[in-house]
Amino acid sequence: MQPLLQSFASWLENVGFFAFAHLRAVWPTLEALHFVGLALLLGSVLLLDLRMLGVAKQLPCGPVHRLTLRWAFVGFSIMAVTGFLLMAGKATAYLVDNVAFYLKLLGILLAGVNALVFYSTAAFRAVETLGPGEDAPPLAKAVAGASMFLWLSVITFGRYLVF
């Protein structure tokens, strides 16, 4: 597994295009944009999760969900693109012997599975129609709690993966 990862990482690093990330101001710009994406993703996800958990209960869930869906997607896309470019530019450091990086990916995967659970069960329909002052069903609350936990874990692994 290790030699395979190493050769893949070396290949990525040697793709000429990804070397542009090392230009003077490009690297910090990519990093800063990664955090702009983080603010958009986490902000919109927290808004919906906290509402489902009972904060700002006077908010109707439907419109909050529409804001969250759109802007979490925008934030996630920014993070995915900038994150991939940052990884490709220093592929060996990310891909070889970096447990935190793989735990971060696992966290993102689990957050995706958690969202899938939300959308494929009755929790989603219940939340779409949840009016001001109404309590979210237990399953929706569990999904909201798991979502917050998983995204905070992703941030944590992201901070521990640096070399």
Added chain:
Amino acid sequence: MPPEFLRTIEQSGLAAWMRESDSFLAYPAIITLHTFGLALLVGLSAAICLRLLGVAPGIPLAPLERFFPLIWLGFWVNAVTGVVLLVSYPTKSFTDPVFYVKLGFIAAAMVYMQLIRSRVFRHPSPAAAADGKHLAAVLLLMWFGAIFAGKFIEYTYTNLIYPG
């Protein structure tokens, strides 16, 4: 030479522990908390800004005020963790102009946040709604600036620790 007090801070026990400890609770834990704070502070206030700019008009404004205490929680988490990070590498930040640019953006952002709270949430009116769009746009720019300045400190500082 940078001012002497920077060396004094740098040689304190807390600073040395933050820089040198292999403990999972040292530098990486503090920077992780600083990022949690960013998610609360910038994330939630950006979400409110998006609503003020006309995204998802179906969301009623008044209940959103409930998020302001959490936004302030994010601010205080970042103020405290920010001071600890500053104590760890005082020369690095205090001698870099970009650090003061970051602080300026944050100060302006907090002023705009309170303006939004008082003008749009506490005294709502049609005029306040138009005002809210303007304030929200400026606040988003301030956060953008603060994040960029924060990241660029890593690449613009001249001395990581006190020289000599």
